[in-house]
Amino acid sequence: MSQQAAPAAAGGNRAGMKKELPEHFKAYKHVWVFIEMERGVVHPVSWELLGEGRKLADKLGVELAGALLAGPGEATQAAVKDCFEYGADLVYLMEDPILADYRNQTYAASLTDLVNTHKPEILLLGATNLGRDLAGTVATTLATGLTADCTELAIDHEGSLAATRPTFGGTLLCTIHTLNFRPQMATVRPRVMAMPERQEGREGRVVPHSLALEESSIITKILDFIADANIEKAQLAYADIVVAGGMGLGRQENFKLVQDLAAVLGAEYGCSRPVVQKGWMPAERQIGQTGKTIRPRLYIAAGISGAIQHRVGVEGSDIILAINTDPNATIFEFAHMGIVGDALQILPALTEAFRRRLAVNRMAG
Amino acid sequence: MNIVVCIKQVPDSAQIRVHPVTNTIMRQGVPTIINPYDLFSLEAALQLRDQVGGKVIVLTMGPPMAEDALRKAMGIGADKAVLLTDRFFAGSDTLATSYALSMAISKIAETEGPVDMVFCGKQTIDGDTAQVGPGIACRLGLNQLTYITSIESLDAAKREITVQRRAEGGVQVLKTALPVMVTMLEGSNVVRRGSMPNVLRAAREPITILNAAKAGIEDLTRCGLKGSPTVVKKVFAPKPRADKAKLVETANRSNTDIANDAVEAIFAAAPKLHTDLLGRVAQA
Numbered sequence: 001m002s003q004q005a006a007p008a009a010a011g012g013n014r015a016g017m018k019k020e021l022p023e024h025f026k027a028y029k030h031v032w033v034f035i036e037m038e039r040g041v042v043h044p045v046s047w048e049l050l051g052e053g054r055k056l057a058d059k060l061g062v063e064l065a066g067a068l069l070a071g072p073g074e075a076t077q078a079a080v081k082d083c084f085e086y087g088a089d090l091v092y093l094m095e096d097p098i099l100a101d102y103r104n105q106t107y108a109a110s111l112t113d114l115v116n117t118h119k120p121e122i123l124l125l126g127a128t129n130l131g132r133d134l135a136g137t138v139a140t141t142l143a144t145g146l147t148a149d150c151t152e153l154a155i156d157h158e159g160s161l162a163a164t165r166p167t168f169g170g171t172l173l174c175t176i177h178t179l180n181f182r183p184q185m186a187t188v189r190p191r192v193m194a195m196p197e198r199q200e201g202r203e204g205r206v207v208p209h210s211l212a213l214e215e216s217s218i219i220t221k222i223l224d225f226i227a228d229a230n231i232e233k234a235q236l237a238y239a240d241i242v243v244a245g246g247m248g249l250g251r252q253e254n255f256k257l258v259q260d261l262a263a264v265l266g267a268e269y270g271c272s273r274p275v276v277q278k279g280w281m282p283a284e285r286q287i288g289q290t291g292k293t294i295r296p297r298l299y300i301a302a303g304i305s306g307a308i309q310h311r312v313g314v315e316g317s318d319i320i321l322a323i324n325t326d327p328n329a330t331i332f333e334f335a336h337m338g339i340v341g342d343a344l345q346i347l348p349a350l351t352e353a354f355r356r357r358l359a360v361n362r363m364a365g
Numbered sequence: 366m367n368i369v370v371c372i373k374q375v376p377d378s379a380q381i382r383v384h385p386v387t388n389t390i391m392r393q394g395v396p397t398i399i400n401p402y403d404l405f406s407l408e409a410a411l412q413l414r415d416q417v418g419g420k421v422i423v424l425t426m427g428p429p430m431a432e433d434a435l436r437k438a439m440g441i442g443a444d445k446a447v448l449l450t451d452r453f454f455a456g457s458d459t460l461a462t463s464y465a466l467s468m469a470i471s472k473i474a475e476t477e478g479p480v481d482m483v484f485c486g487k488q489t490i491d492g493d494t495a496q497v498g499p500g501i502a503c504r505l506g507l508n509q510l511t512y513i514t515s516i517e518s519l520d521a522a523k524r525e526i527t528v529q530r531r532a533e534g535g536v537q538v539l540k541t542a543l544p545v546m547v548t549m550l551e552g553s554n555v556v557r558r559g560s561m562p563n564v565l566r567a568a569r570e571p572i573t574i575l576n577a578a579k580a581g582i583e584d585l586t587r588c589g590l591k592g593s594p595t596v597v598k599k600v601f602a603p604k605p606r607a608d609k610a611k612l613v614e615t616a617n618r619s620n621t622d623i624a625n626d627a628v629e630a631i632f633a634a635a636p637k638l639h640t641d642l643l644g645r646v647a648q649a
Contacts, residue, residue, distance in 0.1 A: 038532065038533050038534070039533075039534065039535075041533075041534070043533060101537070102532065102537075103539075104499075104502075104508075104509040104511075105508070105509075108503075128533065129511065129512045129531055129532060129533070130532065130533065132495045132496070132499075132511070133499060133509065133511045133512070135496070135499075136459075136495065136496040136497075136498070136499025136500055136503070137499045137500075137502070137503045137509065139460065139496070139500075140460060140463060140499065140500040140503040140504060141503055143460065143594070144460075144594055145458070145460065145593075145594035145595035146459065146460075146494075146496055146595070147595060148492075148493065148494035148495065148496060149493060149494070162598070166493075167597075167600065168491060170493075172600055172601065172602055173600070173601055173602070173603055174597050174599060174600045174601070175597070175598050175599040175601075176595050176596065176597055176598070177595070177596045177598050178594050178595050178596070179594075179596055180594065181594040219508055219541055219542050220508055220539055220540070220541040221539070221540050221541070222537055222538070222539060223527065223538040223539065223540050224537075224538035225532070225535050225536070225537055225538070226529075226535050226536045226538065227534060227535040228534055228535050228536075240638075240641075241638075265642065266642070266645055277401075282552075283551055283552065289493065290488075290490070290493055297635060297638050298631060298635065298638060308602070308603060311603065318635065319631060319634055319635055320610075321627060321631060322610060327612075331610075332609055332610040332612075333606060333609060333610075334606050334610075335610040336610060336611065336634070337610055337611050337612075337613065337627065337630055337631070337634075338610035338611065338612045338613070339612070339613045339615065339623060339627055340612060340615055341615055341620075341623065345620050346620060346623065346624065348620075349620035349621055349623065349624035350624045350627060350628070352621070352624065353621070353624035353625045353627070353628045354628055357625075357628050357632070358642055358643060
């Protein structure tokens with residue numbers, strides 16, 4: 001019974017449908033982006049959200065703020081500067097050794113305090129493990145609405161946030177509003193929004209906020225951090241070229257054809273959701289709403305029918321080439337180029353064609 | 366040790382169909398399953414029970430038919446099952462859902478004794494929000510452990526737990542105190558198959574049914590649509606792109622010719638990609 005399970009019931013006779021913002025929420029102004037910094041590195045989704053938040057703030061005629069919680073240090077100062085260059089007018093900064101590593105208790109208490117003090121009307125977070133862990137707690141504490149994994153954010157004619165996301169396991173889209181509560185909270189997955197242009201030298205103001213916590217009062221302790229040794233891990237989200245296969249490939253062995261083409265192009269490879277559910281590929285290779293969202297310059301989808309949950313994960317690609325035996329497959333509705341044919345035949349031919357094309361030019365050049 | 370595992374009955378999304386004209390979901394005949402992510406949490410809970418003793422109680426909120434999911438979970442090995450069902454819960458968003466579930470967990474604690482751990486799925490496959498677990502933790506004051514890849518140790522006497530948690534670029538090793546709310550990462554364990562005695566027991570065992578009143582919920586405005594700050598204003602199918610995919614001519618042509626045409630078309634549309642690729646090849 002999540003918010004997505006019952007949209008059909010959301011109509012008419014409901015107090016919440018009428019917008020009568022309670023008096024005490026009218027002071028809530030401005031758009032905030034939670035800046036996700038872990039171990040000295042800001043997750044790029046925070047910059048993507050600043051880009052999107054800038055548009056919302058401009059539409060509303062309000063300011064855009066970054067909310068940065070971090071340990072003290074040069075990396076934190078650099079992150080503040082980055083916030084301004086990616087579009088923030090100001091940064092609310094909570095800088096304390098206690099915040100050096102993410103913990104739900106410390107971050108949730110700090111961000112809640114910041115919200116209650118400075119009262120934003122919109123609060124955006126990345127739909128990462130950290131962002132989701134934090135957003136759920138903060139929204140529950142503030143008893144406000146939170147819409148997960150939005151694919152589109154807009155301001156409606158009444159000035160409220162219209163957050164669109166896939167629903168029903170990614171078969172349809174729905175637009176969700178938080179009418180009578182503030183802040184309106186939403187999360188967005190990495191790569192769903194485009195990276196904004198960096199404006200070198202752009203400046204803003206810092207509003208420091210002190211932490212009201214002591215380490216002795218924090219129950220959860222961090223014993224260790226084991227960095228991933230395995231660099232092999234798929235860098236799908238940020239890859240230039242991605243080749244993916246779907247159920248149309250028929251069997252697990254045939255994904256070798258996807259990997260062969262990817263190898264020639266120096267590309268990452270992935271798959272659609274049913275392929276992961278079949279156990280043919282690991283979950284980290286899944287592309288789509290519940291897997292990775294990609295924005296490559298070229299995306300080749302072989303034997304993938306193009307369900308909405310897949311579509312929302314690949315729509316940001318510059319060029320989509322779809323290969324499918326079914327000329328009516330929905331993927332041809334959002335792909336730029338298509339080949340109606342058997343991926344098992346076309347993939348090896350494409351691999352050869354790319355290999356020849358790149359090799360010929362190499363000799364000629 | 367009392368462990369509550371929250372599960373959700375979801376439609377098997379692989380078999381959901383959308384009506385091509387009305388854009389509504391065709392639910393008829395779509396089989397339901399236990400949300401797959403919940404199973405990893407159920408398995409982790411069962412392993413802890415087997416290790417330190419106690420009870421695993423599965424809890425779900427849903428329509429009466431959600432009883433099937435509870436019986437399946439008992440077949441896998443859960444000791445007891447509680448169904449939270451009431452028409453007042455219809456249309457709940459995640460905030461209202463976590464409220465109702467947290468009230469039910471408090472009610473379970475009244476009859477079964479204190480609840481030491483609550484397990485939830487990482488997220489559901491139909492809602493995909495990952496918000497209900499943290500909501501329950503927040504309401505009940507449980508220490509929150511999401512995206513757990515392994516439970517390293519549990520000291521029931523000292524009431525301490527050490528886990529590994531998936532973070533960006535690595536794994537956090539966290540130690541915290543019970544009571545906790547845990548969500549397990551997929552693939553963190555292998556879900557056991559139900560044993561024959563459990564499957565037989567699951568078919569007969571009575572299930573505790575709680576409506577809002579029995580769960581101790583007095584303020585019904587915190588439930589269902591009324592208790593949900595989010596409003597779904599519109600459900601729709603995305604518009605097809607104005608121009609459909611340009612198809613490569615395939616009739617009576619060899620795969621080689623088709624592939625060559627596709628490569629030409631790609632590089633014609635993205636000349637910069639072509640030069641970059643050539644540069645990459647030249648360096649290799």
